[in-house]
Amino acid sequence: MKFFKETDVVVIGGGIVGTAILRELSKYEISCLLVEKEPDLSIGTTKANSAVCHAGFDAPTGSWKQKTNVRGNELYHQLQDDLDLDIRWTGSLVVATTDEELQQLQILLERGKANGVKGLVILTREEVLAKEPNLTTAKAALWAPTAGVLWPFGCAIAFAQCAVQNGAQVIRDCAVTGFVKEDGAVTVVNTTKGAIRTKAVINAAGIYAEEIARLAGDDSFTITPRKGEYILFDKTAAPSLVWGIVFPCPTEKSKGILVCTTTHGNTFIGPNAQDQDSKEDTAVTPAGMDEIIAGARRLIPNLPLGASITEFAGLRAVSDTGDFVLGASKVPGFFNAAGTQSPGLSAAPAIAEVLAEAVGKEIYMRKKTNWNGKLPKKKAFNRMGSSEKQKAIAENSLYGRVICRCETVTEGEIVDAIRQPVGACTLDGVKRRTRAGMGRCQGGFCGPRVTQILARELQIPVSQVLKERKNSCLYYEKFAPEEDK
Ligand SMILES: Cc1cc2nc3c(=O)[nH]c(=O)nc-3n(C[C@H](O)[C@H](O)[C@H](O)COP(=O)(O)OP(=O)(O)OC[C@H]3O[C@@H](n4cnc5c(N)ncnc54)[C@H](O)[C@@H]3O)c2cc1C
Numbered sequence: 001m002k003f004f005k006e007t008d009v010v011v012i013g014g015g016i017v018g019t020a021i022l023r024e025l026s027k028y029e030i031s032c033l034l035v036e037k038e039p040d041l042s043i044g045t046t047k048a049n050s051a052v053c054h055a056g057f058d059a060p061t062g063s064w065k066q067k068t069n070v071r072g073n074e075l076y077h078q079l080q081d082d083l084d085l086d087i088r089w090t091g092s093l094v095v096a097t098t099d100e101e102l103q104q105l106q107i108l109l110e111r112g113k114a115n116g117v118k119g120l121v122i123l124t125r126e127e128v129l130a131k132e133p134n135l136t137t138a139k140a141a142l143w144a145p146t147a148g149v150l151w152p153f154g155c156a157i158a159f160a161q162c163a164v165q166n167g168a169q170v171i172r173d174c175a176v177t178g179f180v181k182e183d184g185a186v187t188v189v190n191t192t193k194g195a196i197r198t199k200a201v202i203n204a205a206g207i208y209a210e211e212i213a214r215l216a217g218d219d220s221f222t223i224t225p226r227k228g229e230y231i232l233f234d235k236t237a238a239p240s241l242v243w244g245i246v247f248p249c250p251t252e253k254s255k256g257i258l259v260c261t262t263t264h265g266n267t268f269i270g271p272n273a274q275d276q277d278s279k280e281d282t283a284v285t286p287a288g289m290d291e292i293i294a295g296a297r298r299l300i301p302n303l304p305l306g307a308s309i310t311e312f313a314g315l316r317a318v319s320d321t322g323d324f325v326l327g328a329s330k331v332p333g334f335f336n337a338a339g340t341q342s343p344g345l346s347a348a349p350a351i352a353e354v355l356a357e358a359v360g361k362e363i364y365m366r367k368k369t370n371w372n373g374k375l376p377k378k379k380a381f382n383r384m385g386s387s388e389k390q391k392a393i394a395e396n397s398l399y400g401r402v403i404c405r406c407e408t409v410t411e412g413e414i415v416d417a418i419r420q421p422v423g424a425c426t427l428d429g430v431k432r433r434t435r436a437g438m439g440r441c442q443g444g445f446c447g448p449r450v451t452q453i454l455a456r457e458l459q460i461p462v463s464q465v466l467k468e469r470k471n472s473c474l475y476y477e478k479f480a481p482e483e484d485k
Pocket of ligand 1: 041
């Protein structure tokens with residue numbers, strides 16, 4: 001049999017969990033590669049969520065969710081500097097607005113202490129208002145100082161870049177279609193690009209983890225999609241709303257509809273929690289919008305709904321085990337990092353440690369002595385001071401050309417994002433690496449110019465530039481924007 005690749009470990013799925021695992025594996029003297037079915041990383045659940053690095057008081061004590069959340073939160077505090085991750089350590093509040101909810105705060109506090117979460121305390125109404133003056137309905141709140149807001153796509157891409165810098169490979173546009181077993185153990189991964197010979201496979205396929213497990217002969221869990229919808233507000237509305245992360249008291253299904261301000265200063269509200277059959281349907285619905293507006297108004301009565309700039313939805317991968325499904329399966333050579341609903345973002349670096357340890361029990365893995373865990377630091381143009389901007393333009397004149405006016409993103413940054421390791425190859429890939437198209441106009445103005453830059457850099461016709469997924473071309477040849485002089 002002719003193999004497209006031969007490697008020690010294949011990671012399936014380029015979301016935050018798969019990329020974190022790839023980075024962890026790159027610490028060892030083994031060969032490893034990640035396959036992602038889409039043209040870019042981070043376009044599954046990792047692209048649409050609340051972006052909160054949870055403190056870790058929600059999950060039941062002793063569960064995988066609890067252990068990996070608390071450890072993951074600690075790891076992000078270290079990783080922020082190493083990988084230049086965009087994280088605001090704002091702390092989070094769980095707000096009680098009724099007397100019954102006051103008791104819930106006490107339960108969360110006790111559980112948080114048992115879970116090993118540091119610094120938890122219940123604040124009085126006055127203390128809450130001193131932190132968040134708009135929480136006028138609050139009676140009290142649980143304060144978790146270790147929580148933060150992160151930039152999920154940036155984290156996943158940084159994990160992948162760090163792995164690649166240490167010898168791992170990332171193969172995009174490469175869907176897993178099946179497995180070959182020898183003596184019961186998975187030894188070959190069939191993909192749309194060819195067969196890959198391997199010693200171990202890690203299933204980090206998010207919402208599709210059940211299908212991948214079934215292909216390997218593991219039927220130990222199911223995954224149900226649970227949709228969560230959001231509304232994102234323009235930056236001008238944000239300062240008057242909330243500074244950090246504000247949750248209501250949780251429900252059985254979710255942590256509730258929160259109000260939160262992102263790392264870049266946009267406030268958002270959401271998510272709701274609707275189970276559904278489809279693993280592809282991420283459409284927002286009028287009923288969903290009404291639900292999240294009503295939920296958020298319980299916390300902040302005066303929402304600036306006129307300042308909404310987009311709505312979106314993500315799908316939680318809910319496993320029937322009630323917990324993350326982590327580690328070796330009953331099929332030799334096949335491992336799961338599945339059921340990664342919230343707090344999967346927060347837990348990803350710790351999930352990666354669990355998986356590396358599990359794989360290390362089946363194949364010999366020795367730590368590298370020359371592993372490089374640092375990525376170069378890069379400041380966004382719109383966060384530079386005047387003299388830094390002048391210097392950047394003097395070094396590369398493309399930094400003097402603003403392409404995205406809403407977010408002040410320059411051509412220099414867009415070109416860097418395309419040329420960097422695991423670089424952008426789609427319009428949304430540029431958006432998630434640079435923020436071009438994430439502002440008030442949502443790419444209405446800069447989209448055609450970014451498309452031209454992508455076409456030039458990738459040396460393809462404008463009509464072949466993708467928005468995000470396969471076949472998402474933006475222009476027919478006849479209507480393509482002309483060469484920008
Ligand atoms: C509404 C909502 C709110 C959330 N809020 C938070 C939060 O605030 N904090 C938090 O910690 N977590 C949160 N989460 C959870 C978090 O977003 C997820 O845990 C995390 O993004 C899961 O990452 P993943 O890598 O497992 O999955 P994904 O990001 O979905 O990645 C899986 C990847 O596998 C690929 N794939 C699938 N099938 C194949 C195949 N056959 N071949 C190759 N590749 C394949 C997919 O294309 C995809 O890119 C939230 C989730 C939702 C939906």
